[in-house]
Amino acid sequence: MTTPEGTRGSGDPPVFDTAFRDDLHRLFVWRRDVRGFRRAPLPEGALERLLGLASLSPSVGLSEPWRFVIVESETARGAVRASFKACNADALKTQTDERASIYARLKLAGLDDAPCQFAVFTDHATVQGHGLGRATMPETVDYSAVMAIHTIWLAARAEGLGLGWVSILDPGRIAEILDVPPGWTFIGYFCLGYPSGDHRTPELEREGWDARATPATRILTR
Amino acid sequence: MTTPEGTRGSGDPPVFDTAFRDDLHRLFVWRRDVRGFRRAPLPEGALERLLGLASLSPSVGLSEPWRFVIVESETARGAVRASFKACNADALKTQTDERASIYARLKLAGLDDAPCQFAVFTDHATVQGHGLGRATMPETVDYSAVMAIHTIWLAARAEGLGLGWVSILDPGRIAEILDVPPGWTFIGYFCLGYPSGDHRTPELEREGWDARATPATRILTR
Numbered sequence: 001m002t003t004p005e006g007t008r009g010s011g012d013p014p015v016f017d018t019a020f021r022d023d024l025h026r027l028f029v030w031r032r033d034v035r036g037f038r039r040a041p042l043p044e045g046a047l048e049r050l051l052g053l054a055s056l057s058p059s060v061g062l063s064e065p066w067r068f069v070i071v072e073s074e075t076a077r078g079a080v081r082a083s084f085k086a087c088n089a090d091a092l093k094t095q096t097d098e099r100a101s102i103y104a105r106l107k108l109a110g111l112d113d114a115p116c117q118f119a120v121f122t123d124h125a126t127v128q129g130h131g132l133g134r135a136t137m138p139e140t141v142d143y144s145a146v147m148a149i150h151t152i153w154l155a156a157r158a159e160g161l162g163l164g165w166v167s168i169l170d171p172g173r174i175a176e177i178l179d180v181p182p183g184w185t186f187i188g189y190f191c192l193g194y195p196s197g198d199h200r201t202p203e204l205e206r207e208g209w210d211a212r213a214t215p216a217t218r219i220l221t222r
Numbered sequence: 223m224t225t226p227e228g229t230r231g232s233g234d235p236p237v238f239d240t241a242f243r244d245d246l247h248r249l250f251v252w253r254r255d256v257r258g259f260r261r262a263p264l265p266e267g268a269l270e271r272l273l274g275l276a277s278l279s280p281s282v283g284l285s286e287p288w289r290f291v292i293v294e295s296e297t298a299r300g301a302v303r304a305s306f307k308a309c310n311a312d313a314l315k316t317q318t319d320e321r322a323s324i325y326a327r328l329k330l331a332g333l334d335d336a337p338c339q340f341a342v343f344t345d346h347a348t349v350q351g352h353g354l355g356r357a358t359m360p361e362t363v364d365y366s367a368v369m370a371i372h373t374i375w376l377a378a379r380a381e382g383l384g385l386g387w388v389s390i391l392d393p394g395r396i397a398e399i400l401d402v403p404p405g406w407t408f409i410g411y412f413c414l415g416y417p418s419g420d421h422r423t424p425e426l427e428r429e430g431w432d433a434r435a436t437p438a439t440r441i442l443t444r
Contacts, residue, residue, distance in 0.1 A: 013420035014248045016380040024246070024380055026236045028278040028373060055437035056250040058375065060389060062426040064435050070443045091357045129432055133389045135313045140389045142361070143409070146368040151250060153280065153369075154376075158238040158246055167282060167355045167362045178444050187365070198235035204284040210351055213286050215277035221292045222400050 027154055034162030035203060036196035037113040042161065047116055047192065050152045057151045059144035061132030066145040069119040069178050071189075079177040080119075080169070080189060081111045087168045110164045114191030119174060120145050121184040145187045152190075162195030249376055256384030257425060258418035259335040264383065269338055269414065272374045279373045281366035283354030288367040289343040291400050293411075301399040302341075302391070302411060303333045309390045332386045336413030341396060342367050343406040367409045374412075384417030 016024075051068055059065060071077055111117070122145045124138065134140045153163045171186035205211060238246075273290055281287060293299055333339070344367045346360065356362045375385045393408035427433060 011422065013422070014245070014252055015382075016245065016249065020242065020245045021377075021380050023236070023238065023242045024249070024377065025275060027238065027246070028275055028377075030236055031278075031280070033280055051441060052437045053247060053250055055434070055440065056253075058253070058255055058372070058387065060387075062424055062432045062434065064440070066440055068441045070441065072443060076444045087358050091354075094353065094357065128435065129426075131316065132313075132426070132431065135316065135390065136309050136392055137389050137410075139361075139364070140410075143365070143368045146365045147372040147375075150280070150369040150372045155243075155246065155250075158243050160237075165280065165282075167359050168357065170358055178442075180442070188359075188362075200233065200235070202284055204351075204354070209354065210284045212277070212284065213350065215274045218277065218286070218288055219273060219290045219292065220400075220402070221294060222298050 027158055030198065030200060031153055031157045032162060032195070032199055032202065034164040034191070034193075034195045035110050037110040037115070037162065037164075037191060037193040038196055039113055039115055040194050041115045042193065043159075046159065046161065047118070050155050050192075053155045054148040054151045057144070057148040059129070059147075060134045060140040061129030063126055063129030063132075063134070063141065063144065065122040065124065065126050065128075065141045066148045067121040067123055067180070067184060069121065069180060071117045071119060071178065076177055077111070077117060080117075080174065083169050083173045083177070084111060084166060087170055091168055110191035110193070111166065114164065114193045116192040117190065118192070119178055119189045120149055120187040121175070121180055122187060123181070123184055125183050142185060142187060149188065149190070152192075156192060160194065161192060164191040165189075166191065249379055252420065252422060253375055253379045254384060254417070254421055254424060256386040256413070256415075256417045257332050259332040259337070259384065259386075259413060259415040260418055261335050261337055262416050263337045264415065265381075268381065268383065269340070272377050272414075275377045276370040276373045279366065279370040281351070281370075282356045282362040283351030285348055285351030285354075285356070285363065285366065287344040287346065287348050287350075287363045288370045289345055289402070289406060291341040291343065291402060293339045293341060293400065298399055299333070299339060302339075302396065305391050305395045305399070306333060306388060309392055313390055332413035332415070333388065336386065336415045338414040339412065340414070341400055341411045342371055342409040343397070343402055344409060345403070345406055347405050364407060364409060371410065371412070374414075378414060382416065383414060386413040387411075388413065 122141050156163050166189040378385050388411040
């Protein structure tokens with residue numbers, strides 16, 4: 001599992017030109033949280049390649065605390081799906097009727113169709129990195145894994161693949177289903193595959209769930 | 223504050239070619255956590271452009287909970303620097319002597335030189351997104367901001383700019399210094415500027431702090 005440069009020497013620093021930056025911006029614009037998948041399998045080696053790229057992500061104190069659990073067995077997938085359905089039913093109770101109907105209409109998970117599924121955990125007990133940088137903010141361990149997920153998201157979209165993040169789950173139950181080492185922290189469950197459509201705007205925006213804000217409203221100066 | 227496509231119509235989905243993907247992989251490979259900065263200012267509008275791109279990041283339930291605080295005043299910067307120094311001194315106490323000397327040698331923060339500095343917070347109380355997707359895992363609010371930070375990191379590197387994440391800080395103290403609305407959660411403090419050097423490997427690896435692991439060792443299958 002190597003990256004395109006994984007086996008090369010150090011080489012000269014790349015210079016990224018305007019054409020690349022424009023395409024990178026398009027990648028940010030067109031990346032989507034995908035809920036609808038075609039059932040076609042991923043190209044051979046695609047997941048391994050994406051996980052290899054993920055390992056290039058920033059991690060606190062070089063701790064690389066991300067742990068990937070590829071979920072292939074029908075038993076495990078069925079149990080995850082059941083946990084999602086139970087949590088989703090609970091979540092619906094807290095929404096008003098009108099919103100609940102929109103909520104229910106949105107296909108919140110590609111769990112039934114996505115050909116590739118994996119969970120991400122972190123290992124806070126890892127000795128790698130010797131604890132550097134995380135004394136006051138241990139949550140930076142989890143943040144490292146989140147950036148690895150975001151790397152997968154972008155790299156997948158650049159290959160025409162879509163990723164969907166399933167967060168309506170019970171973390172303890174998922175750890176139990178996937179029988180991970182004790183102490184691992186559950187970060188998220190992911191569906192990966194060819195999307196059933198390409199969209200420039202988020203599904204939640206298209207469905208009228210909410211609108212995106214003007215970025216300037218998110219900025220203070222001190 | 224618009225993205226390159228921010229004012230266009232929906233357009234056709236982009237197709238990313240092999241050349242773009244190779245450059246994207248190079249971006250992942252050469253992105254660094256930068257600690258050494260030149261004092262030269264950023265190009266006009268660069269920060270606003272980067273924060274605009276960050277707003278294209280995934281967010282749980284379309285909540286866009288990220289909040290950016292640009293830190294310009296010398297008083298605020300000095301107070302952040304003092305908090306870092308205090309926390310860093312505490313962190314050093316937990317390291318063995320040999321490691322502590324490496325630790326001290328590493329310039330852990332570009333706080334003295336970085337021309338641009340900002341903090342990122344999240345607003346868990348935001349009504350945007352109507353709570354969707356975060357009932358069982360409220361930490362996904364913070365994860366959304368972390369992906370926005372990662373977007374800035376990548377977009378900055380593509381412009382030849384470096385980002386450094388300062389995590390050795392007391393979150394409560396930073397919120398106090400920056401006088402943010404009550405209830406905001408501190409995610410991280412960031413230095414942005416032209417890096418003093420370009421490197422293919424992390425500074426912590428070059429300095430012998432730790433080595434990176436083989437990605438395959440981070441993967442289980444269930």
